[in-house]
Amino acid sequence: MSTPTSPPHDATHVEQPKVSSLKKFAAGSRGVIRAYPSATRIVSITLLTFLAILATFYISDTQNPAIGEGAAVAVAVLGLTWLTGWSGQVSLGNSGFMMVGAYTASLWINHHPSATQPSSYGIGLVLAVAVGAVTGLILGLPATRLRGPYLAGMTIAFAVVIPSFIQTLSFAGGSGGLQVFALTPPQWFVNFFNDQEYGYQIANAQWPTDIVIAIAGFSFLIMANLFHSKLGRSMRMVRDNDVAAELAGINLPRMRALAFVISASFGALGGALFIYIANTITPEEPFQFTFGITLLTLMVVGGIGTLWGAAIAGVVFAYQGPWIAWLSSHVGISSTTNLGQQMPNILFSGILILTMLLAPRGIVGGIQDLVRIVKKLLASSASRSETSPESPSDNASGDAATHSPS
Amino acid sequence: MIKVENLSVNYGAVQALRDVSFTAKTGVITAVLGANGAGKTSLLRSMSGLVKIANGSITIEDAHTVMVDGHPQSAVESHELRGMKTEDIARLGVGHVPEGRGVIAEFTVEENLRLGALSSKVNLAEGLARQFEQFPVLGERRKQYASTLSGGERQMLAMARALIAEPKVLLLDEPSLGLAPLVTADMMATIRQLCESQGLTVILVEQNAKSALRIAHDAVVLHIGSVVAAADAATVAADDQLRHYYLGLVQE
Amino acid sequence: MIALLASLDSFLSSRIMTDLFYGLALGVIYALVALSLVIIWQSTHVLNFAQGAMATFATFVGMTQLDRGLNWWVCFAIAILFGFLFGGFTERVLIRPLYGKPEINPIVVMVGLLGLLEAIGQTFWSSSTRNYPAPFSQDYWQLHGRLVALSAWVIFEFFLAVVIMVSILILFQFTNIGLRLRAAALAPEVARLLGVRVNRMLTLGWMIASAVGTIAAIIVTAGTGGLNVNVMDAFFVSGFIAAAIGGLDSPVGAVIGGIVLGVTTDFVRDYWSGNAAQLTPLVALLVVLMIRPEGLFSKSTTRRV
Numbered sequence A: 001m002s003t004p005t006s007p008p009h010d011a012t013h014v015e016q017p018k019v020s021s022l023k024k025f026a027a028g029s030r031g032v033i034r035a036y037p038s039a040t041r042i043v044s045i046t047l048l049t050f051l052a053i054l055a056t057f058y059i060s061d062t063q064n065p066a067i068g069e070g071a072a073v074a075v076a077v078l079g080l081t082w083l084t085g086w087s088g089q090v091s092l093g094n095s096g097f098m099m100v101g102a103y104t105a106s107l108w109i110n111h112h113p114s115a116t117q118p119s120s121y122g123i124g125l126v127l128a129v130a131v132g133a134v135t136g137l138i139l140g141l142p143a144t145r146l147r148g149p150y151l152a153g154m155t156i157a158f159a160v161v162i163p164s165f166i167q168t169l170s171f172a173g174g175s176g177g178l179q180v181f182a183l184t185p186p187q188w189f190v191n192f193f194n195d196q197e198y199g200y201q202i203a204n205a206q207w208p209t210d211i212v213i214a215i216a217g218f219s220f221l222i223m224a225n226l227f228h229s230k231l232g233r234s235m236r237m238v239r240d241n242d243v244a245a246e247l248a249g250i251n252l253p254r255m256r257a258l259a260f261v262i263s264a265s266f267g268a269l270g271g272a273l274f275i276y277i278a279n280t281i282t283p284e285e286p287f288q289f290t291f292g293i294t295l296l297t298l299m300v301v302g303g304i305g306t307l308w309g310a311a312i313a314g315v316v317f318a319y320q321g322p323w324i325a326w327l328s329s330h331v332g333i334s335s336t337t338n339l340g341q342q343m344p345n346i347l348f349s350g351i352l353i354l355t356m357l358l359a360p361r362g363i364v365g366g367i368q369d370l371v372r373i374v375k376k377l378l379a380s381s382a383s384r385s386e387t388s389p390e391s392p393s394d395n396a397s398g399d400a401a402t403h404s405p406s
Numbered sequence B: 001m002i003k004v005e006n007l008s009v010n011y012g013a014v015q016a017l018r019d020v021s022f023t024a025k026t027g028v029i030t031a032v033l034g035a036n037g038a039g040k041t042s043l044l045r046s047m048s049g050l051v052k053i054a055n056g057s058i059t060i061e062d063a064h065t066v067m068v069d070g071h072p073q074s075a076v077e078s079h080e081l082r083g084m085k086t087e088d089i090a091r092l093g094v095g096h097v098p099e100g101r102g103v104i105a106e107f108t109v110e111e112n113l114r115l116g117a118l119s120s121k122v123n124l125a126e127g128l129a130r131q132f133e134q135f136p137v138l139g140e141r142r143k144q145y146a147s148t149l150s151g152g153e154r155q156m157l158a159m160a161r162a163l164i165a166e167p168k169v170l171l172l173d174e175p176s177l178g179l180a181p182l183v184t185a186d187m188m189a190t191i192r193q194l195c196e197s198q199g200l201t202v203i204l205v206e207q208n209a210k211s212a213l214r215i216a217h218d219a220v221v222l223h224i225g226s227v228v229a230a231a232d233a234a235t236v237a238a239d240d241q242l243r244h245y246y247l248g249l250v251q252e
Numbered sequence C: 001m002i003a004l005l006a007s008l009d010s011f012l013s014s015r016i017m018t019d020l021f022y023g024l025a026l027g028v029i030y031a032l033v034a035l036s037l038v039i040i041w042q043s044t045h046v047l048n049f050a051q052g053a054m055a056t057f058a059t060f061v062g063m064t065q066l067d068r069g070l071n072w073w074v075c076f077a078i079a080i081l082f083g084f085l086f087g088g089f090t091e092r093v094l095i096r097p098l099y100g101k102p103e104i105n106p107i108v109v110m111v112g113l114l115g116l117l118e119a120i121g122q123t124f125w126s127s128s129t130r131n132y133p134a135p136f137s138q139d140y141w142q143l144h145g146r147l148v149a150l151s152a153w154v155i156f157e158f159f160l161a162v163v164i165m166v167s168i169l170i171l172f173q174f175t176n177i178g179l180r181l182r183a184a185a186l187a188p189e190v191a192r193l194l195g196v197r198v199n200r201m202l203t204l205g206w207m208i209a210s211a212v213g214t215i216a217a218i219i220v221t222a223g224t225g226g227l228n229v230n231v232m233d234a235f236f237v238s239g240f241i242a243a244a245i246g247g248l249d250s251p252v253g254a255v256i257g258g259i260v261l262g263v264t265t266d267f268v269r270d271y272w273s274g275n276a277a278q279l280t281p282l283v284a285l286l287v288v289l290m291i292r293p294e295g296l297f298s299k300s301t302t303r304r305v
């Protein structure tokens, strides 16, 4: 609420007085909101997406599905980032949204005659997003009236109840779950790998992954624009100071419910994409309620409230298998023992706790802090000014939920 | 006796107290005066260990008689408060009535008083009786929740809660706030009497310089975190410059 | 006289009473879990997501002693003691560094502890369900050939729950320790000024809560549940819902919420369907929270900002 210091590009917007003062307020209350020109945003995300797709051509086709799953999970983490990082509502139930999306898409594809048509997969995604949004609305309405632990508790109740509810639905396959046919690659993609027989195999592993990465990249684009839209700014205002936001004319309940709707849509999309690669879903696997904890871990480890955090989360998820196997073998834990099987959970939970206690801003936050320290060191060594170097921990200290986005 | 030496307190970049030194004598009321934001509350809070002390020291010297080889002998026990925990300072016998009363609204009057007596060796029943005698309203409302008390009644409760533990040092942050003048006068008389009879040391922060100077023995005047005067109350009250510039008192 | 007894038999074995007894047996467990959550919430404003996992872990520790052939009651005491100490350890090591931080931080840490405990539990004791013996017969009583949904074990369960609830009430409401505990929770700074060792009180709050949670877990596992790493997950959720319905800062609300939830769920199951019973707690939670977001028995009408 100090003097509004709006970033330069804000001056180019000419809007009604109320909105522009609101924007200035949002900018002022957060110190500075870094908003890249949208062209830069689009180009860099598109470029990174292309690089990721390109990378799949060099990665063994046994690893490729995991990459695709990582991309799908990144979309779901993006949804969580929006809800928790941007609107400040802690959710442990986003695995439930993933499950809803995955089941919706699977049901559509299973009950559709031309199941293997690419178009039905596309419609499946659209339906997943739509049903996810409705679910988000149902959960978001009571959520508008809840704070912190009540909200977190309600979302965890949702994540626990959804699987046991779906289990009772006979048309959803009960506890046996559903199967989804694998996406078949088009001929030109197979031809790319020359040899018909062998090429088909590679393409089979890679094509779904590439599609999922492309859609994930598109989701990142949408989210990046959401972050920097008027909605995104209002959302942050609600998070940082809801009283002030209300005074500025923001409809709090609508904002909070909307945050759930958007988050649930991304969660459902992520869930459906995940199933297009994993091909099997049951009430127990893979979106049991502990998956909500995994999502939270990934988001926290990556860095709450940033696009980079969600991207890193995807990479971590994709490579957790090999990394954990590598680590286990180096400390001499056999994967057949109880301990070996529990290694992923132990590591994930342990990392979650340690991150929160020691580096609550996650990997992205850590890098930002590092950059700040280096810059400060460079600046002070360059100018040799008499001002003593301030402790960087001042602004880097534990407030995981409040810091500037990337 | 409380000795405050070169005390500095910072809130981030804001320096609330700088190089504050004064002595509050045993059995004496020392008024701490100053405009809003002068650092009076910060001073009391640093004495209770509620805010971190950046520099300086606060020592309590407690003279009492001990038996050495069967002969009474006067001994001085001295405690450095800086770095001590708030609860340990309280257990040394430092009572603090915080700004804004700090009555626990969800507790009954009696529970508030019980809590006050809990960490001292005082007999609860006697203590309660004494406080109800001093503040009869509290006796009438002993089972009532503090949230239902009036502002003045809460102030009385806060005072009674500090007094019930029979502290050696009493830190009062604007105790007259919201009290009727008559009640204030009565309360101050009691406190002054406790000072004289039991050697209670009082540091009294007051907005109303005039009435504070009337009952205090000594006075310390703070201005933006620094001491501008520390003398006996009469001297301060007589100093036209102090009255005019720092205490906002006009010539009578 | 005989006619009266016979009608009592048929009354006790009626469908309504059977559901009531089933529901109560479930409800007191919810109530105990809710109570442990409320104690922690009141003292430190943390919702302990690892409550169930901590209690299960303590129960496993008791189980290892049962395996060594110790007496049931000794193991009961060992598990409770372990839960008590574990609660204190958790507060000191994991929660204390987070006071004053955004509320998401303790939530995330407790969720992390939940995952960690379940994973460690599985490496020690595998994921299979084991039988945990009960010290009393669990056979339902026959009254003149009619089945009454009560057993020696169920009576013990009720008795234990009542004893715990009453002791907690007395402890908090009528003892000096309780006064300190409440003061430390309600107004830590004022409590410190009055000489209350607030940090110890917060730790003690966690210890008591964790011990209560452990008792709930033992009742669950020695009842029909059997012992496995995830046995308390569902009970944690129901217990949380009960606490949220009652109001997270009201121990009495937690107990009433738990019992009402247990009984309601069982009536829905019997008179409607199992599917509906699955959704009952969530629906109950949503409805109550829509009407009164701070819970039915909460005293605080103002929202904490």
Ligand SMILES: Nc1ncnc2c1ncn2[C@@H]1O[C@H](COP(=O)(O)OP(=O)(O)OP(=O)(O)O)[C@@H](O)[C@H]1O
Binding pocket: B011, B014, B015, B016, B034, B035, B036, B037, B038, B039, B040, B041, B042, B043, B099, B207
């Ligand atoms: N928690 C805090 N954080 C930052 N600054 C603070 C804090 N508490 C006090 N200050 C600042 O320190 C200075 C001294 O405050 P303090 O409360 O000690 O004043 P005071 O003399 O008690 O004023 P008043 O008579 O209004 O109660 C003020 O400038 C105030 O803004």
Ligand SMILES: [Mg+2]
Binding pocket: B040, B041, B042, B099
């Ligand atoms: Mg003050």
